[in-house]
Amino acid sequence: MSLRVAVAAPFSQHGTDCLEEGEFVVALSLDRDWFSPDQAKRLIDVATQEGLLEREGDDLVATFDHSEMTVPEEFVPDEEILRERSAFERVLDALVAEGMEKHEAVGAINGLQEELGLTIEAAAVVYARREGIDVSDLAPIANDALETE
CATH class of the missing domain: 1.10.10 (Arc Repressor Mutant, subunit A)
Known part of the structure; x- marks a missing residue:
């Protein structure tokens, strides 16, 4: 903010x-x-x-x-x-801005990451989309993270 x-x-x-x-x-x-x-x-x-x-x-x-x-x-x-934030941090901020508790969001994203075998960035984007939060601007960043893994 x-x-x-x-x-x-x-x-x-x-x-x-x-x-x-x-x-x-x-x-x-x-x-x-x-x-x-x-x-x-x-x-x-x-x-x-x-x-x-x-x-x-x-x-x-x-x-x-x-x-x-x-x-x-x-x-x-x-x-x-002034510090660049990761895609994960940016998605997390979007989730919190929509009223989600930060610790709940982190736990859910970590669970999804483990379940699907994704990077934390990709899991965060998938989770946000499942929650109906538009983070389409961050999807390419998460995709790049998948390609470098």
């Missing part, structure tokens, strides 16, 4: 869905003093991988409704959001 809030902040600040990359970096590094410019650029990479941002030339476009996000006054993102 904090990744989404951090990404939304520059767009909300400027009241737009599209920002030049430099404006985005300045908003996070100078205006808010959350990250160094290099860290802000890293955030762009992570957010793009997560599907929260798209690049259009030198511009960044928010792929979600940032106007629905509230940036609490005291909010300061943890540097942990």
Whole structure:
């Protein structure tokens, strides 16, 4: 959630869905003093991988409704959001966001992994789909993990 809030902040600040990359970096590094410019650029990479941002030339476009996000006054993102998350972590976040208890989801995914002989990423995608949660954007990543096993 904090990744989404951090990404939304520059767009909300400027009241737009599209920002030049430099404006985005300045908003996070100078205006808010959350990250160094290099860290802000890293955030762009992570957010793009997560599907929260798209690049259009030198511009960044928010792929979600940032106007629905509230940036609490005291909010300061943890540097942990700059770390790329595995497909498993991303599916797990989607399951938790839908109201599932994290420990229950992990247990069910582990059981499915053992039962079907899949990688943890593939088992997570299969489990999420069985639960009716759309994680189709992560299916290719899970498929890649199958091919490297």
